[in-house]
Amino acid sequence: MAVLKLNIQQIMEILPHRFPFLLVDRIEEVDPGNKVNGYKNVTINEPFFQGHFPGHPIMPGVLILEAMAQVGGAYVTVVDKIEKDRVTYFVGIDKARFRKPVMPGDVLRMEMDLLSRRRGIYQFQGNAYVGDTLVAEAVLKATFAKK
Structure with a gap:
């Protein structure tokens, strides 16, 4: 196992995203076989x-999914x-919860497991955690195309 x-x-x-849409702060390890872990420090x-x-700040769920996708995209790249x-490009989001x-103040840890690579479509099982608590999960599908 190689670690990156x-x-x-x-x-x-690696990623084209920039503030305020870059939602990954670091990637701690990449297992070239199928796994990547990334982190987002969530600040006020x-x-x-x-x-x-207002008065009850919560990170939008769609941005949690986007952060997971950015981790997967960095892995594939x-x-x-x-x-x-x-x-x-996203081509599908399934089983999002x-x-x-x-x-x-939370540190969002995103664990992305590559499920398949077929015909240029990458499918990941994504799980997002704060500490040891699962906060979100989804199967994410994406492809790469010329700009």
Whole structure:
């Protein structure tokens, strides 16, 4: 098993996303066989907390899914050496469940397990945790296409 650690600068070299839509702060380990773990430090300074919800800030579930997808996209880009002229597109989200709210001060850990690579479609089982508590899960499907 090879281990790869990516800091925010390295992630920004791989992913096209930028603030406020870059939702991954670091990637701690990549198992080239099928697994990647990424982290998002959730702070009160996130722009979405102004409206979601005033007085009771909760990270939107769709942004948790997007953060998981960014971790998976970074994995595929590194491991499968995806060309820089490609962009990632969601092609499906299945079995999405939100178990607990994610709030400012939480560290969101996203574990992405590659389920399949078929005809350019990557399918991941994504689980997001705060500490040891499962907060969200989904099967995410994406592909890469020329910009």
